[in-house]
Amino acid sequence: MSFEKRSIRSSVLIRWHEDGRIGAQExxxxxxxxxxxxxxSRETELVQLGTADFPGSVPLTQVLGEATTQALIQVEQYAQHAAALEQENQQIVEQANAALADxxxxxxxxxxxxxxLTQNNQSLNEQLQAALAEIERLTPAQSVEVAPEPEPEQA
Structure with missing residues (x-):
């Protein structure tokens, strides 16, 4: 019978903190x-892993590899950029809404x-029609009177 003791890695937990930093534990x-x-088999205590902005006892790159670590860093950068774009977008939307309201x-x-103006035009048209009617009423009618025929002269 041979007995052997060994320690193996079983999991890595990666967390994004509220301030956007990345932390990891193994x-x-x-x-x-x-x-x-x-x-x-007994679980070991969690070991803090180091990230680009949160140094720990074991570098995260050693556990996950450089490519994965760079991907996580890039994800964080993209998230920050997306938040900035969202804020800029919100400002643009607010400006557009203000312009639309104006x-x-x-x-x-x-x-x-x-x-x-339409009401004033109607009123002016009514006044014009009344003035034309008044002008027509006040202008004497021109009538042609036929002169009587002269009577024949008697000699």
Whole structure:
């Protein structure tokens, strides 16, 4: 019978903190084997892994590899860029809404002016028709009077 003790890595937990930083922890198993068969297995305590902005005892690149670490860093950068774009987009939307409200107010004012001008035009047309009727009433009718025929002269 041979006994063997070994420690193996079992999982890596990656967390994004509220401030956008990335943190990672590794857990493992301490095992006892008898003739190659596991007879005891116990989880180890979590070990803090280092990231680009959060140094720890074991570099994350050593665990995940450089490509994965760079991908995580790039994801974080993209997330920050996306947040900045979202904020910029929100400002543009607010400016567009303000411009739309201004244009709507101007359109409403123009509609009111058109309505006022239409009413004034109708009133002026009515006044013109009344004035023409009054002019017609006051202008004497020109009639042609036929002169009587002269009577024949008697000699």
């Amino acid at each position: 857990s493992g198993l301490d095992q006892v084997l008898e003739d190659g068969a596991v007879i005891s 244009l709507q107010a101007k359109a409403d004012a123009s509609s009111a002016q058109v309505e006022t």
